[in-house]
Amino acid sequence: MPPENSTDKPSVEDRLLASIDLIDAAQACALLRIETNDPEGAMQAMACEDAIITLTRNDRTMFPLCQFDVANGRVFDVVGAILENKPARISNLMLCYWLTRAHVDFGCAPAQRFGHDDLAILxxxxxxxxxxxxx
Known part of the structure; x- marks a missing residue:
């Protein structure tokens, strides 16, 4: 019989990260049409300015795909507004959980309404x- 506290079980954090579409720095730069030899540095600079949401998976900085306006090659404006309002007690993982789960106000995840209901999301x-x- 397997032990109840098996270390093979994925953690809550791992399960949450697995449920969010994530891209790496090179992919994010491509979506944003940023040409650079240092995609990690470019994306970290954006993160330091609270212009983009970052998460860490397997010791790599990753970026939730939902925050990108792929058609226009930018980060949705509401992301910056949310990050400006985010208190320190709310981690980026908690933020992404909130953004990617169905919300009663929208009938879907708030992230699915980026670019359409930004004021209501905020x-x-x-x-x-x-x-x-x-x-």
């Missing part, structure tokens, strides 16, 4: 991050 995110007050 309002829903602000409600999500509002601290709970008991009284």
């Amino acid at each position: 309002a829903a995110f602000r409600r999500y991050i509002e601290p709970e007050r008991h009284g």
Whole structure:
């Protein structure tokens, strides 16, 4: 009988990361039409400016595909607005979980509405991050 706490089980983080379409720095640069010999450096610079969401999988920096406006070669504007509002207590993984799961306001994941319902997405995110007050 296998042990109940088997180390072969994927962690919650691994399962979440597996459920999100991720691309590497070279692919992100290609989508953004950035020509560079250092795609990792270019994408890290964007991450430092809170212009793009990053995640780490297998010790590699990866980027959720949903944040890219592929047709126009850019990151959706709402991503920057969300990152500006994101409190430190919310990790990028938690943010991506929220963005990629069905939401009652949209009938689908907020990320699926990027570029169409940006103000509503930002309002829903602000409600999500509002601290709970008991009284």
